[in-house]
Amino acid sequence: MSDMLEIEIKCYCDDDEKVRKKLSEIGAGFIEKRRESDVYFNHPSRDFKETDEALRLRNVNGKCRITYKGPKVSLITKARIEHETETGDFTTIRNILLSLGFVESGVVEKDRHIFSYRTMEISIDYVDGLGIFVEIEQIGRLKDKIEKELFDTASKLGLTKFERRSYLQLKYFS
Amino acid sequence: MSDMLEIEIKCYCDDDEKVRKKLSEIGAGFIEKRRESDVYFNHPSRDFKETDEALRLRNVNGKCRITYKGPKVSLITKARIEHETETGDFTTIRNILLSLGFVESGVVEKDRHIFSYRTMEISIDYVDGLGIFVEIEQIGRLKDKIEKELFDTASKLGLTKFERRSYLQLKYFS
Numbered sequence: 001m002s003d004m005l006e007i008e009i010k011c012y013c014d015d016d017e018k019v020r021k022k023l024s025e026i027g028a029g030f031i032e033k034r035r036e037s038d039v040y041f042n043h044p045s046r047d048f049k050e051t052d053e054a055l056r057l058r059n060v061n062g063k064c065r066i067t068y069k070g071p072k073v074s075l076i077t078k079a080r081i082e083h084e085t086e087t088g089d090f091t092t093i094r095n096i097l098l099s100l101g102f103v104e105s106g107v108v109e110k111d112r113h114i115f116s117y118r119t120m121e122i123s124i125d126y127v128d129g130l131g132i133f134v135e136i137e138q139i140g141r142l143k144d145k146i147e148k149e150l151f152d153t154a155s156k157l158g159l160t161k162f163e164r165r166s167y168l169q170l171k172y173f174s
Numbered sequence: 175m176s177d178m179l180e181i182e183i184k185c186y187c188d189d190d191e192k193v194r195k196k197l198s199e200i201g202a203g204f205i206e207k208r209r210e211s212d213v214y215f216n217h218p219s220r221d222f223k224e225t226d227e228a229l230r231l232r233n234v235n236g237k238c239r240i241t242y243k244g245p246k247v248s249l250i251t252k253a254r255i256e257h258e259t260e261t262g263d264f265t266t267i268r269n270i271l272l273s274l275g276f277v278e279s280g281v282v283e284k285d286r287h288i289f290s291y292r293t294m295e296i297s298i299d300y301v302d303g304l305g306i307f308v309e310i311e312q313i314g315r316l317k318d319k320i321e322k323e324l325f326d327t328a329s330k331l332g333l334t335k336f337e338r339r340s341y342l343q344l345k346y347f348s
Contacts, residue, residue, distance in 0.1 A: 043274065045219030055274065066261075068270040083273060085266035087240075088259030095257040096242040100217065100229065 005073065006082040007146045008137035011159035016124050016132050022157045028117035034060050038108045039094070040168050044101030049173065054166065055102065057090060064090040077147050078164055108167045120153060127167055134159055179247065180256040181320045182311035185333035190298050190306050196331045202291035208234050212282045213268070214342050218275030223347065228340065229276065231264060238264040251321050252338055282341045294327060301341055308333055 013019055037059040042048050048055070052071040057064060063086065070081035087093045098104075110127040123135045134157065136150045154160070165174065187193055211233040216222050222229070226245040231238060237260065244255035261267045272278075284301040297309045308331065310324045328334070339348065 044217075046275070053273075055270075066267070066270060068273050070273060081273075083266050083269040085262030085270070087261050087267075092257050092259035093240070093261075096229075096240060096259070099227075099242050099244060099255075099257060101220070 003081075004139050004141060005079045005143060005146075006069070006137065006139055007074070007077055007079040007143060007150065008135055009077050009147075009150045009154060010163045010165075011134045011136070011154050011157075012161040012163060013124065013132040013134045013159065016126075019124060019134055019157050019159070023115050023117070023122065026117065026153075026156055028115040028122060031114040031116050031121075033111060033113040036060055036110050036112050038168075040105045040108070041097055041102040042105040044103070048105070049169075054168070055097075057087075057093060057097075059090055064088070064093060066093060072164070074143060074147065076164075077143075077150065078166075079143050079147070106168050106172045108171060110167070117153065118149075120150065122153070122157075125167075127171075130167060130170055133163070133167075178313050178315060179253045179317060180243070180311065180313055181248070181251055181253040181317060181324065182309055183251050183321075183324045183328060184337045185308045185310070185328050185331075186335040186337060187298065187306040187308045187333065190300075193298060193308055193331050193333070197289050197291070197296065200291065200330055202289040202296060205288040205290050205295075207285065207287040210234055210284055210286050212341075214279045214282070215271055215276040216279040218277070222279070223343075228342070229271075231261075231267060231271075233264055238262070238267060240267060246338070248317060248321065250338075251317075251324065252340075253317050253321070280342050280346045282345060284341070291327065292323075294324070296327070296331075299341075301345075304341060304344055307337070307341075 039057045041055045054069040056067045065084055066087045067082060067084040072078055072080045110125045113124040115122040119138055121137045125133045125135060127133060136153050138146045140146050213231045215229045228243040230241045239258055240261045241258040246252055246254045284299045287298040289296040293312055295311045299307045299309060301307060310327050312320050314320050
């Protein structure tokens with residue numbers, strides 16, 4: 001998956017019931033709901049707030065994944081290089097990162113309800129302390145084409161207010 | 175396993191057949207043999223050669239583990255804090271480390287024949303480019319007691335020449 005971009009848009013959501021109704025109307029399929037607990041780390045010798053990178057451990061039902069996100073490469077979406085893989089237990093991988101000088105920068109917890117629409121993944125996120133958002137995501141190389149599809153889909157769902165900042169930024173740095 | 179130490183000694187081995195015979199005589203049981211391919215990384219902002227730390231990705235039969243080793247805490251063995259857990263695919267975790275500024279510092283490949291003796295793990299290591307070594311290891315907190323047991327076991331196996339440096343150091347920095 002090298003050189004593939006994770007291209008996504010984040011939308012403010014005032015009325016999640018309305019979004020669910022529209023998801024049903026356009027034929028999006030419900031995949032699953034899950035509780036995601038994310039711990040973000042800052043780098044020992046560079047500031048991810050300045051470099052626009054992220055390193056995250058995500059706990060979902062006791063399973064842990066590690067994700068690196070590179071700087072955003074689009075002015076309108078959150079398109080960026082992403083490397084993600086599963087890891088063993090959370091405590092050990094956290095101990096490795098702390099031993100290497102990484103510092104915990106924040107925790108974001110949310111209930112995520114995931115839908116599938118064409119080649120996109122659409123999530124209604126109930127983020128603790130922040131509210132409700134909808135994220136629309138696709139993996140690929142054709143950034144401009146995908147970005148148009150994402151915004152078209154947001155429009156179909158009645159979503160018109162967008163946010164490029166991460167939940168971490170919204171929670172801790174806004 | 176926090177605060178537990180990985181305590182091990184590395185012994186030069188001139189005659190692996192003799193060691194196998196003695197392992198059999200003292201009742202050590204053969205566990206498995208495997209090919210281990212280790213990639214070591216250096217830190218983006220500190221030099222592990224100076225801090226006596228190590229970060230390693232180990233491939234064994236397509237499975238990958240990540241290991242952090244802290245500085246040695248004994249003058250006679252290789253006792254140190256160790257955090258190790260499995261990870262997803264090697265390529266992705268390597269890409270995450272490279273993106274974070276870690277630099278590959280070397281590769282060590284070996285055939286390892288593993289035996290179990292009391293609460294110790296004994297390995298005959300056929301290290302590419304370096305030769306044959308025997309490592310005797312135990313995990314625990316009672317450093318002095320364990321160190322004595324390790325050297326007693328080495329003595330039973332006829333091993334008298336020891337090495338505190340890692341295979342990485344022996345291969346690249348000696």
